[in-house]
Amino acid sequence: MKFKLTISTLLLAALTSSALAQSSEIPMPMMACCAPESDRTEWFEEARFGMFIHWGVYAVPAGEWQGETIRGIGEWIMRFRRIPVEKYKSYAADFTASQYDPEFWAELAYRAGMKYVVITAKHHDGFSLYDSAVTDWDVMASGAQRDLLAPLADAVRARGMKFGLYYSQSQDWIHPGGAVLGNRDNIWDDAQKGDYDEYLQNIALPQVREIIDRYDPAIIWWDTPQDMTPERVAPFADLLAKHPHIINNNRLGDGFEGDTRTPEQHIPPRGYPDELFEVCMTMNDTWGYKKNDRNWKSSQRLIRMLSDITSKGGNFLLNIGPRADGSIPLESIERLKTIARWMDVNSEAIHGTQASPFPRRLLWGRVTTKEAKSGGTTLYAHVWDWPNDGSILLPTLEELPESATILHTQTPVSAERSPDGILLHLPGEAPDPDVSVVRLNFSSPITVTQAPYATPDADGNITLLALDADPFGATGGNIEVEGTGAEAFLTNWVRPGHRVEYRLKTGTPGKWDVSAEVAADEASQLQLSVDQEKSHLVDIPAGGTTQDWNTVSFGVVELPAEEAVVELKPEAGNWQPIEVRKLMLTPAGAR
Numbered sequence: 049m050k051f052k053l054t055i056s057t058l059l060l061a062a063l064t065s066s067a068l069a070q071s072s073e074i075p076m077p078m079m080a081c082c083a084p085e086s087d088r089t090e091w092f093e094e095a096r097f098g099m100f101i102h103w104g105v106y107a108v109p110a111g112e113w114q115g116e117t118i119r120g121i122g123e124w125i126m127r128f129r130r131i132p133v134e135k136y137k138s139y140a141a142d143f144t145a146s147q148y149d150p151e152f153w154a155e156l157a158y159r160a161g162m163k164y165v166v167i168t169a170k171h172h173d174g175f176s177l178y179d180s181a182v183t184d185w186d187v188m189a190s191g192a193q194r195d196l197l198a199p200l201a202d203a204v205r206a207r208g209m210k211f212g213l214y215y216s217q218s219q220d221w222i223h224p225g226g227a228v229l230g231n232r233d234n235i236w237d238d239a240q241k242g243d244y245d246e247y248l249q250n251i252a253l254p255q256v257r258e259i260i261d262r263y264d265p266a267i268i269w270w271d272t273p274q275d276m277t278p279e280r281v282a283p284f285a286d287l288l289a290k291h292p293h294i295i296n297n298n299r300l301g302d303g304f305e306g307d308t309r310t311p312e313q314h315i316p317p318r319g320y321p322d323e324l325f326e327v328c329m330t331m332n333d334t335w336g337y338k339k340n341d342r343n344w345k346s347s348q349r350l351i352r353m354l355s356d357i358t359s360k361g362g363n364f365l366l367n368i369g370p371r372a373d374g375s376i377p378l379e380s381i382e383r384l385k386t387i388a389r390w391m392d393v394n395s396e397a398i399h400g401t402q403a404s405p406f407p408r409r410l411l412w413g414r415v416t417t418k419e420a421k422s423g424g425t426t427l428y429a430h431v432w433d434w435p436n437d438g439s440i441l442l443p444t445l446e447e448l449p450e451s452a453t454i455l456h457t458q459t460p461v462s463a464e465r466s467p468d469g470i471l472l473h474l475p476g477e478a479p480d481p482d483v484s485v486v487r488l489n490f491s492s493p494i495t496v497t498q499a500p501y502a503t504p505d506a507d508g509n510i511t512l513l514a515l516d517a518d519p520f521g522a523t524g525g526n527i528e529v530e531g532t533g534a535e536a537f538l539t540n541w542v543r544p545g546h547r548v549e550y551r552l553k554t555g556t557p558g559k560w561d562v563s564a565e566v567a568a569d570e571a572s573q574l575q576l577s578v579d580q581e582k583s584h585l586v587d588i589p590a591g592g593t594t595q596d597w598n599t600v601s602f603g604v605v606e607l608p609a610e611e612a613v614v615e616l617k618p619e620a621g622n623w624q625p626i627e628v629r630k631l632m633l634t635p636a637g638a639r
Contacts, residue, residue, distance in 0.1 A: 091210065096398050097161055099366060101367070102369050103374075107336060113131065122335070126173050136222070140191070146191075148373070152376075153200060161387065162209065166212035168213075169255075172219040178262065182251055183255075210267065213259050224239065224242025226244070278302050309324070310325070312327075327362055329365070337369040351390050358414075390480065393480070400418060404417070407498055408500060410441075413432035423493065427487075433533055447494050502553070504555065508635055510632070514529050514531070520548070521546045526540070548628070549616075551613055556609050563599055565592075565628070566588055568588050568591065572588040574618050578613070
């Protein structure tokens, strides 16, 4: 039987223990008192921005094995290349931390406007960054030979930030019995053989007790809950119930929801309304240090990711991967310093904010809000694309702001009503090259009536732009929007498992001709569906560019009068990457 274990339910167990004792579910421990859920997580929701740190022995090979650069993320090198246990252990001598400066690490995070830091206490290679009493495979077996967590915890807390720990509870490629992603027969070394439950009892659970007792983390960040059944989760949940302040993600195991969802390497297009979520993201393509990974995201892209995630009501956990000596790649430092420059001016548009009141993405940028105890509202317009005509629209917003100011320059901004909402008139050029923020103050709650779907225009047609698309990816990336405004397009659609949804409402049932502006280097094929019902296959011919788009007929679909979802999904086996700018729908027979 599946059941839901959250910290809040664990803490309320005293009220329901008699009922649970008669059920088939695992009984929860009784607690004398507890803090309300909102109090437990309030600091996390207000923080919005944190630093992730992946550091371990994998930084020694740094993505190379036998003279070749591995494919994939650096911290998985042991698993990818099936490195024998003793060979992998030999790398530990060169994990020296000789340049480790926890004060510098903490200061980088603090200056960048991050409010918490989460570091890998133990990753999948089983190596812990502290002196563990339950194993010899820890920092004392390395060239560092000292606790690396305590000084960082002290430095982080001294700056008013929260300190958290990542712990790989299930996967462990060194200790006998630890899980290996996929089938248990995937082990490649007899030294890995053992009983999984004994591993959990003798290594994982005692180490979780250790890190809680020694470091009192504000967060425990679990990962890859393979084979973690409710029965195996229960002892960990019992332990967590004794430490109700600890925030947990949703990766401990089956039946344990935790406090936060954790989308990895992609931003959920609609966020998760009324739920805490935290997007974790790398600056390049790897979590652990990989010396030949040069695919760095630009500082502007990272700032806009922060803007986008916050506008959806989520947190952004941005990763650094230090070298084996503890030095941080210059590229990471440079990006954090650029983010710091931006946050020095605009942090109030991030910290303590709530999601945008606009259900559809805006052509010019993103929005966050704050509600004052007095009943007033502050709205922050994150302007990504400064308008050539000086005006941006806040669609269907009914109230005029009492004042509006550009945060960077403190320049006043004028506002006026229009038939479509409130128009802001911005002066001159963008004051910030990445994102400029306008603060709008209202004396009361605001009213936004924008619908979450596209509707026919004055000519009866529906045009769906790239910003109307909801791209659904998974771990390892997502379809991205490149360009600005109506000229933006969907790109990086390289994985056949990714898909795009458009929400629309026609008002009357009927048939519609569908066409799209696309670009494809090779012929491809996708499925066109309406409300998850497959309509037909669409052939995408090779041709077109992002400067000279190819208009392709997608055929005819039947749409209801009410809201509908049109989905584009790659056809398995016949997919090559494509780029899409617009989807155009015209009533059948109207041409």
